[in-house]
Amino acid sequence: MEIRSFDVDRASEAELVGYHHLVVASAAVDAPEVLPLSYDTVLGDLRHPHVAFGPTRHWAAWGTDGLVGFARVGFPGAENTHVAMVEITVLPQQRRRGIGTELLQTVQPALRADGRTLLQGWAVVKGGAxxxxxxxxxxxxxxxGVRQRLVFAETDQSLWEVDPPPGYRLARWVSEAPEELVASYAHAKGAIRDMPAWAVGYQIPDWTAERMRAEEVATRERGIERRVVVAVCEATGAVVGITEVMLYPHRADQALQGDTAVLAAHRGYGLGRCLKAAMARWLVADKPQLKWVNTSSAVSNSHMLRVNRQIGYHIVRTTIVVEHAIADLESAGGTLPSASG
Incomplete structure (x- = not known):
């Protein structure tokens, strides 16, 4: 087996086809409820990872029959320059041969060189390989956490007929917040820090109006459409609750839920349900090609799980976030045990 860096923009067609086969074969075992992923979708995910990943680098493991394993490493910025986000995928029939472990060893020098101290894996299927x-x-x-999905064609859309509670109104936009709302939007977005059971070493950003504007520009430059619905307190004119979805250019049939948050002083009035219901109505009316929305919530976040159920979401699978101090991984001289990887 040979492991070498993988540049998606310079890879040959055969190498990209091999990567597509790897992802589809792994998903069939690890997440069988996922529909077969097209070549364009898989390559789009590789070129346009989740925004939390930051810049990414890739390594591929090659065997006699082609690509057998792959590592994608994200290097987040700002508060999270200590974190490396790692996804390692191994062909099901090649597992338990140490391929994943060897990939993990291979990427560690790049992590050290970039000053990363904490290794994280997100959206790992609980109980899986x-x-x-x-x-x-x-x-x-x-x-x-649990991954949930709202399938438009299978949902009673009357569940989305939810009016704002007295004293609040809704506003919405695509990509760029109105100038008069951007500061309070950033403040309300920060309420996500109250999410239950957030013990992860990844730090939630400290949102400001200036940082929000920079994030809007960066998102647009990547071809991602951010749709936002907010609740505005009529007494103050400030945003007090938000929900966001991301529409990625290579996934025309689905949306990815971003943050949903309500400031503590305005909880208990049904704003979360109202916001998410309004988003569903907007997406169905404005994006007829969309089939569903995917979201994730902590298993302990009973309020958000209940809100999602109320508007038609169903649970797809349970996932975990795992982390390990990089120095501790290296303490045994770089020798790691072989497991299911």
Whole structure:
């Protein structure tokens, strides 16, 4: 087996086809409820990872029959320059041969060179091969969540007819917040820090109007459409609740839920349900090609899970976030046990 860096913009067609095969074969075992992913979708995900990842680098493991394993590493910025976000995928029939472990060893020099001290894996399927492999390597589970999906064609859309409570009105926009709302929008977005069971080493950004504007520009430059619905307190004119979705250019049939948050002083009035219901109505009316929205919530966030159920979401699977101090991984001289990877 040979491991070498992988540049998606310079890869050959055969190498990209091999990567597509790897992802589809792994998903069939690890997340069988996922529909077969097209070549364009898989390559789009590689070129346009979740915004939290930051810049990414890739490594591929090659065997005699082609690509057998892949590592994608994200290097977040700002508060999270200590974090490296790692996804390692191994062909199901090639697992338990140490490929994933060797990939993990291979990426560590790049992490050290960039000053990263904490390794994280997100959206690991609970009880799956990745969970067992990470546990064998000493990773700690720091967060448990559920992935939920709202399938428009299977949902009673009358569930979305939810009026704002007295004293509040809704506003919405695409990509750029109105100038008069951007500061309070950023402040309300920060309420996501109250999310239950957030023990993850990844730090939630400290949102300001200036930082929000920079994020809007960066999102647009990546071809991602951010749609936002907010609740405005009529007495103050300030945003007190928000929900966001991201529409990625290579996934025309689905949306990815971003933050949903309500300031503590305005909770208990049904604003979360109202906001998410309004978003669903907007998406169905404005984006007929969309089929569903995917979201994730902490298992302990009973309020958000209830809100999602009320508007038609169903649970797809349970996932975990795992993390490990990079120095501790290296303390054994770089020798790691082989597990399901």
């Amino acid at each position: 990745g969970d067992h492999w990470a546990a064998a390597l000493g990773f700690e589970c720091v967060h448990t």
